[in-house]
Amino acid sequence: MSDFDYDLFVIGGGSGGVRAARVAAGEAGARVALAEDDRYGGTCVIRGCVPKKLMVFASEYANVVEDAQSYGWTLKQGPFDWPAFRTRLNDELDRLEQVYRNLLKGSNVETFDARASVSGPHEVTLSTGETKSAKHILVATGGHPVRPQTPNAHLGIVSDDIFHLDKLPRSMLIVGGGYIACEFAGIMNGLGVEVTQYYRGAQILRGFDEEARGLVAESMRERGIKLHVGTNILEMAPASADRSAGETGAMGGTAQERVEMAQLRAAEGTANEPVWVKSTTGSEGEYDVVLFATGRDPNTKDMGLEEVGVTLGRRGEIGVDAYSQTSVPSIYAIGDVTNRVNLTPVAIREGMAFVETVFKSNPTPVDHDLIPSAIFTQPEMGTVGLSEEEARDQEPVEVYCTSFRPMQTAFAGRPDRVLMKLVVSKASRKVLGCHIVAPGAGEMIQMAGVAIKMGATKEDFDRTVAVHPTMSEEMVTMRVPMRTA
Known part of the structure; x- marks a missing residue:
């Protein structure tokens, strides 16, 4: 009889963690538990790949009527119904989350809807106050979007928020030049939003093939996206604020007081006031929504990892070897929390390799070469x-x-x-x-x-x-x- 409550405790209910838990329990016969303090399915299913791809599909219908007419069809263009689409989207995400829960249940994985932190090499403490022991701990907590260190950055939203908009804005400023920024620029443009995009670098999609990203940028501009490279936010404030410090404007109170009021509305989820932005190139504009797509950091804050000896990197990423093992032999990590290759199929592969190594006596390094x-x-x-x-x-x-x-x-x-x-x-x-x-x-x-x-x-x-x-x-x-x- 083992001295531990479980053979494996997984922290994180995303694609990588769920796959590792299921395979360890279902194929290797391990006693497995998993804790998730948010929705099951993680970034990909709930606030990333899946809802984003469905939004891509929705946005691409914008050209169907015009193209169909060129092929001889008589069709009429209608308005896009955001509330109807969002309802269908949420129903689909609810369905997928239940699929993940059912898969874990079917594999005899015990689940805890709670936040988990590491309190020892073989110990996990839940937000419910319970403490559980495990021979092995697998951290698969993913990452989160970050806001830039810009004054009044709270007036903007991040990618997690875009799926919860009550209504489509008329105009949106997207800040960033990575794949998330560029994907949402195309999506919102296709849905009829007037899109402006700022990127501080010389060309979007840094790290990808120069010729390919150049064609993407050209195509984005042809489709009506106002793409500005070499540009960043210099200042931002509520559009109604008097930007002369200390003066009282038409909305009442000082500019600082109105900023604080906007921050309160944002915290309450009632913010709907346009945002004034001044760029580093000197241009000014007002936008219904400012979306920051300026990077993601691993979810390792306040998890007790460093206290038990796990090495973290500059951005909070967990340091691991080729077998996803951390500096504490009993603790492993996979997926975006390690900041290796942040793709869902890679996290799943890392989870499978972990199970092969730890529970099937088949040491399997993760292959990160030639990933499409x-x-x-x-x-x-x-x-x-x-x-x-x-x-x-x-x-x-x-x-x-x-x-x-x-x-x-x-x-x-x-x-x-x-x-x-x-x-x-x-x-x-x-x-x-x-x-x-x-x-x-x-x-x-x-x-x-x-x-x-x-x-x-x-x-x-x-x-x-x-x-x-x-x-x-x-x-x-x-x-x-x-x-x-």
Whole structure:
């Protein structure tokens, strides 16, 4: 009989934690418990990938009527009904959360709807006051969006808040240039919101292939998004505030008092006053909503981790080895809380590798190499492997690339362009990177990812017969390199 209450205690009910708990209990026969103080499903299911993708789908219907008319259909454009969509969205999230709960129950995982902190190498304390012991502890608490250190930043919202808007704003300023900022820019623009985006860097989507992100930026501007790079917020305040410090304006009270009142309304969930913003380039504007999409930090605050000897990084991320083990041998961590590769399928893979290592006597390091991913901008970007810039810094390469107007939207008279790109090693002929900017790029890159993970060469692609007429056929018909480096 074990001296512990459980063989495994999982902290966090997101995709990675739930998968690890289920497999450890269901396949390895371990006694498992899991604690979650919010909704089951984590960031992806509740406030990330799933609701965001459903919003992408909703926003893409904006062009359907106009395109259908070009194909001979007589349709009428109607207004977008945000409350109706949000009701359906919430119903779907409720359904998915129940699926997660049922999966845990079906695997005989005991669950606690409570916050858990680590109080010892083998001990967890719940917010209910209970203390539980476990031979192994797995931290899978994910991350959260952060606000910049800007005065009056409380007047803005973060990505978690956007799914709870009572009504769609007429105008929105999005601050940030990463994939979350760019995805929501496309979503809100498609839903009819006037979108302005500030990014302090020279080009959005830093870290991705330069040519691919350039096309995304160009397409965003063509669709009406007012994208400003090299730009950040300098000042922000309630639009009604008299910005002359200490003076009394029409709304009554000093500017500082009105700021405090706006902060109170925000805390109560009743804030609806437009926000005045001055940028670092000197421009000024008023926006119904300011969305900060300026980064995410791991959820490790006040969890007792450092007190028991777990090493944390600069942003609070948990330091782990190749097997997801922390500096305390009995404590492991997976997913966004480790800030390795912050993608849901990666967290799931890390959870599976953890179970193999700890409960199946099969030490399995996590493979973070050649992970395909998609950015649900409009158009989408799919990518796997090295960017052109990364590859040419590593070795001599050939770049095969084409950009063209796809048949479907060209027929409808839209200016949309797509990009297909392969980065190839001159020495080994292996495809080092694949980058696609096109509708459905996420679907295409999954298949390309299989070939590249297997070590496919350019000649392997060349030997594959094209599927015609498709956009993706260009991936196997490019014969002459566009450039070498």
